[in-house]
Amino acid sequence: WSPDGDKLLFLFHPSVREIKVDKKGKEKAPVFRHIKDIWYRLDDHGYFDSENTHVWVTNARTGTVRQVVKGDYDDMSPCWSPDSKEIAFLSLREKDWRSRSEEQDIFRVSVSSGRIKTVPSPPGPKFGGLSYSPDGKTLAYIGHDKPYQDGWGVENSILNTLSVTGKGHQKYGEALDRTSEMITLGDITPSFTITPPIWDPEGSKIYYGISDKGRQHIVAANLSTGKTKVISDADTVACSWSTDPSCATLVYNGASLSSPDELYALDLRTGATKQMTHLNRSYINSKKYNIAEEIEFENDGQKLMGWLVRPPKFNSKKKYPFILNIHGGPRGQYGRTFYHEMYVLAEAGYVVMYTNPRGSQGYGKKFAKAIQGKWAEPAMSDLMAAVDHAISLGYIDKDRLGVTGGSYGGYMTNWIVTHTDRFKGAVTQRSVSDLSSMFGNSDIGWDIGLEFGGAPWENKDTYLKWSPMTYIDKCTTPLLIIHSELDLRCNIEQGDQIFTALKYLKRDVEYVRFPEEPHGLSRHGRPDRREARLKFIVDWFDKYLI
Known part of the structure; x- marks a missing residue:
């Protein structure tokens, strides 16, 4: 007015x-x-x-x-x-x-x-x-x-x-x-x-x-x-x-x-x-769940923050399967919100951890800039420190670890499964797999030139070094790929590349494509598709972690 x-x-x-x-x-x-x-x-x-x-x-x-x-x-x-x-x-x-x-x-x-x-x-x-x-x-x-x-x-x-x-x-x-x-x-x-x-x-x-x-x-x-x-x-x-x-x-x-x-x-x-x-x-009163707990830990002297969700009827004397969930951005942050996906995974019997590794916003410019030109580090080190911290609590089964994430979190999931075999199952969502092709097929892909010192033809070695596809032959973790067919941010071609490569290598991989949905399926997709996405994630982890 x-x-x-x-x-x-x-x-x-x-x-x-x-x-x-x-x-x-x-x-x-x-x-x-x-x-x-x-x-x-x-x-x-x-x-x-x-x-x-x-x-x-x-x-x-x-x-x-x-x-x-x-x-x-x-x-x-x-x-x-x-x-x-x-x-x-x-x-x-x-x-x-x-x-x-x-x-x-x-x-x-x-x-x-x-x-x-x-x-x-x-x-x-x-x-x-x-x-x-x-x-x-x-x-x-x-x-x-x-x-x-x-x-x-x-x-x-x-x-x-x-x-x-x-x-x-x-x-x-x-x-x-x-x-x-x-x-x-x-x-x-x-x-x-x-x-x-x-x-x-x-x-x-x-x-x-x-x-x-x-x-x-x-x-x-x-x-x-x-x-x-x-x-x-x-x-x-x-x-x-x-x-x-x-x-x-x-x-x-x-x-x-x-x-x-x-x-x-x-x-x-x-x-x-x-x-x-x-x-x-009335909705909250109808559910039985453990409220996410804020936690702090360190990696090489760097203080880090995250949240842990335990299953209903949690018993600290038992050993639970564990899921690490990685956020997108990369310069977003997880926070003190009611995160439905985390509670769904906990309801299925998992201890879920989500954290803000270096590269996240909310902790100062130096923290946010830490991954510039090298998207996977020190984020990878921080994320592994998060897993180690969770295991140190005494109720996580170190042989039943899972990892998932979307967008940049999908990039990090791809990076993790091509650099370690400690996870027994993984789900990569709306992910980035090849930085060079993302430069040309994302709606704002040319902008990553600011991250990596220029265009792919100007800095070829850097784009190759920090692209998970460069190391795809090292992936042995069973991987579920989830991608939306109308995703213009992380083009579905990024998911196609991983699936085709892993099938060619005869690895354990499946691919779920959601028609008509954009990058933000998990936040504002059609309800039946959002529900189906969560079911695919839970079923995949149940298959390999339970």
Whole structure:
């Protein structure tokens, strides 16, 4: 809503002209696709078309709509000025903008005239939303000013402010050494959510979020002193939030280890937090399970964190089969969320461990950068240390170990089974197997050039060294491959390569392909397919670990 209550602001992408629809309303495949840009498709979206996403407004009284911004570019994160006369938004209105993934500029557009003004700002990505100060003189955004220097997720996105004319740029939260992207991964709790910075009515504070050691905290930035302070409870995992007009209360969608997400209220005056909803109480009360336990361990002096889920009716005197579950990203993090997949595996009788090896976000830039140019290390060493720690607890059967993971976690699963035979069964999901081919067949594959010092033909030895396919003849672990046929992030060709090679080598391998599903099958796939995926995983481990 506009502050004066007269208009609604929204982003709109019109139906593309070249798409034809049959009598049943189903889209017909085009005769051809003529592609000119390096970035021409997006996972879970499909192929880009000839239209663009732009800023529109509608009159709340009459219902009339009007396109405010035009051009052969996409708009993002629009927000109203306090006087409702202009809209600020993010875009990159430059040549080859689709290939310049780490650049966004700030613009202001007059609602009445449509005149656009550029707000000079530091270079770099600004994906985390945009907002005006109460007096309309300053803009706040989340981003960083070091584009194209490191692999995705290494550089911390932080809070920035600057005047609407582009002067007086300030940064907040650098000393926290944490990213302000919401990168905690799960299959119920949403990831990569965006909440624009929230100003208090006096314009003296801004509230925003950070990811930190499996948590997602609310942070208050004092604009006069430049200092930042975490104001949420120690174990908060806040995914999205908003405040009342007086900024006395902040309500957030919060995760926890014991229950699917609920709503929580944070009193910004006293700091007290109260759970507002109990929507999942009947579901939780109907289940018997052991809540995941947070654990800490070390590897060569590096402190590491993870979570352990034990089966129902757990008996510490027994020996249990064990599953290591590895997250994607690579620069995401596991955290204090109700992770359905982990509880399903525990229900089947396994002790499950999931951890944040080096390369994860949430532990500082140095930690996140540790795997740059060498994706598998020191992550492999950290993951093996996690397994060793679990065995040291006394109730894990060291001869019945399993490993699984998706995306980068699938890459690490592939790496593990081609470098050790300590696991009796493995499931690799939506994985990366060959870095050179991923460069060309992923929707954003060229971006890994920042990880590995250039393109495959420029740094051939590095791509070969860190590709699991290079060592595929060493794999003796029974392997189940799960991949979605419409995965544009880790193209299904990556799964094809592993399956064909292992079949050729006469190894124990099976392949499950899910039609119509994108990269995020485990999080937002069709329910029957999500259920089938979990059953395949449990059945595979039952076959080799029980």
